[in-house]
Amino acid sequence: MIxxxxxxxxxxxxxxxxxxxxxxxxxxxxxxxxxxAGKTAFAQGFGQALGITEPITSPTFxxxxxxxxxxxxxxxxxxxxxxxxxxxxxxxxxxxxxxxxVMLVEWGDMAAEILGTHLEVFISRMPDxxxxxxxxxxxxxxxxxxxxxxxxxAVAPWQVxx
Numbered sequence: 001m002i003x004x005x006x007x008x009x010x011x012x013x014x015x016x017x018x019x020x021x022x023x024x025x026x027x028x029x030x031x032x033x034x035x036x037a038g039k040t041a042f043a044q045g046f047g048q049a050l051g052i053t054e055p056i057t058s059p060t061f062x063x064x065x066x067x068x069x070x071x072x073x074x075x076x077x078x079x080x081x082x083x084x085x086x087x088x089x090x091x092x093x094x095x096x097x098x099x100x101x102v103m104l105v106e107w108g109d110m111a112a113e114i115l116g117t118h119l120e121v122f123i124s125r126m127p128d129x130x131x132x133x134x135x136x137x138x139x140x141x142x143x144x145x146x147x148x149x150x151x152x153x154a155v156a157p158w159q160v161x162x
Contacts, residue, residue, distance in 0.1 A: 004135040004158040013045030018154035020049035023102045030108030033123035039106045073101030117141025
């Protein structure tokens with residue numbers, strides 16, 4: 001687990017960019033945190049770093065957006081409106097990732113048990129601080145283990161206690 005502190009939207013995008021540079025096809029990244037924490041902002045920074053030129057918006061009502069203009073296809077899902085794990089399974093997120101691309105899943109912590117190996121990015125707002133956020137990165141499963149040292153190095157500027 002790595003704890004980070006960011007002080008602006010620019011820094012949130014920079015952390016997302018650092019992780020995007022280390023991502024590869026088949027990765028699932030769970031974006032967790034309360035409403036307004038910055039999950040979509042993180043996704044925007046991530047997509048920009050992949051070279052996606054389209055505007056990245058929250059897929060709350062469509063559930064999944066796919067962007068294919070970057071170096072890797074980005075699937076961006078939002079599970080906020082889903083009530084049951086069965087509904088998540090019906091989306092076929094694993095099939096999308098297995099075919100190609102990286103999957104970012106907003107509110108994915110509600111379905112982490114069926115998403116399999118993933119990197120969790122938990123974002124929380126600091127009380128009374130508009131732009132300040134805490135971001136906690138946790139690898140669940142083995143997929144990120146070989147890259148973990150590179151993750152630590154890439155996000156070092158924002159690590160708490162460094």
